[in-house]
Amino acid sequence: MILADFIVFNANGLYCPYGDFYLDAKLPVNQSVISHAHGDHAVGGSTNVYCTAPTAAFMLLRNGKTAAKVFHHIAFNQAFVIGGVSITFISAGHILGSAQVLMVYQGIRYLYTGDYKVQPDDTCEPIEWAKADVLITETTFAHPQTQHPDAVTEIKKLNGIKTNILLGAYALGKSQRLIKLINQHCPQKKILVHHKIMPLNAIYEKFGFALGNYQMYGRKLMKQQNEFVYLVPPFTFESYFKATGVKRLFASGWKNLQTNEQDTLFISDHVDWNDILQCVEHTQPTQIWTLHGDGAHLKQHFAGTIEVKLLK
Template identity: 70%
Template sequence: MILNDFIAFNANGLYCRYADFYLDPQLPVGNAMISHAHADHAKSGNINVYTTAATYAFMQLRYGKGAAKASYLSAYNAPFTIGDVQITFIPAGHMPGSAQVLMEYKGVRYLYTGDYKLQPDDTCEPFEFVKADVLITESTFADPSTAHPNPLQEIKKLSDIKINILLGAYSLGKAQRLIRMINDHAPQKKILVHHRIMPINAIYQKLGFELGSHQIYSRKLMKTQEEWVYIVPPFTFDSYIRATGVKRLFASGWKNLQVNNQDTLYISDHADWNDIIKTIEQTGPQEIWTLHGDGTHLKNYFNNDIFVKLLS
């Protein structure tokens, strides 16, 4: 029997009272199950952290000793138990180490996706489908009007821009994906990287994800017009709002983050509407619980065929 209260929000975040742990808690807790290392999911100060080795490596880079008092690291598809709940991490395809969290309790399988994508990405483990009775899915782009374009066609747009490019991207996950894609699909471009992104790239290297040619930013190099692409985090990108002699682009699945009407770069690390529907079809849930967005469209789409509950 599906338990409607198997997970529920409280002041600290999404809580499983049947085994006393939180999923991506928003405040420090005793037991934290961390799906991936982005700061809106992986907070500092937890006592016990359960996650993948890659996720914890990124957390240690960001938080140092504050990453957790104790860490319990598990490989993908290697079940372990907390209390009476069996936990299995399943690749989520969002970034290295990102995991769906499969929770099995009294014969019922609850699958928390965390953030995920189905699009191919050579800089992380590919998404894996798994059967579940309850799918607890992010719904960032759960809107029938949202269809992300082929990322390879998007990155090839850079080849048509002959001046230097200032390319805004989130430092962890997106920047590394862009470096690899530019090397593979716009190889005439030369890549410069902001100094704060370089330590993250080093962890990718240790994890076995090759990014290809790039070097740390040099003002002298950027002053030459040699088709440089300078990848910077959002705070730096915003500070160059009046930059001249460069084309400013921001890589994102969000329309409001595109800064040029004539040049856009829609590259998302989240599932769009079609991929969410595909995930539901492959997972085969009896119920869908939605998070991190608006699940109303899914509720209307499935009507009475599948019960949809909006957790947030």
């Protein structure tokens, strides 16, 4: 029997009372199972953190000694138990080390996706699929009219821009994917990287994901017109709003983050509507619980066939 309260929200985040642990806790807790290292999922300070080795490495880089009292490094497809709940990490394809969390309790399989991606990405482990009775999915872009374009087609737009480019992107995950894509499909471009992105690149390469050619940003280099692409995190991108002699682009799946209508770069690391439907087809759940967005369209789409519950 599916337990309607198998996971619930409280002040600390998404809680599993049957195992006494949190999924991507919002505040420091005793036991936190972390899907991936983005800041809205990986909060430092918990006593016991269960995650993949790359996620731990990113958290240690960003939080140092306060990242966790104890890290429990868990490999993909290696079951472990917390409080009577059997847990297995399954690759989510979102960023390096990102995991879906399969929880089995009293014979019922609950799959928490975290953030996940179906599109190919050479800078992280590809998504894997698992059957589940309950699919607990993010719904960031769960709208029938939302379909992410092909990332290769988008990155090739840079080939038509002959001036230097100031390219904004999230430092972890998106930046590394962009470096790899530019090297593969825009080889004449010279990639300059902001200093805050460089240590993250080093972790990718430590875990065997080579990104290709890039170098640290130098002010003198960007004064030249030589098809440079200067990759910067969001705060730096915003602070350079008056930059001259460059084309400003921000790589994202969000329309409101595009800087102009003429030159857009829609590259998302989340699932779109069709991707979520593909996930449902693979997991074959009897119930879908939705998070992080609007699950109303899924509820309408599956009305009469699959029960859809909007958790938040």
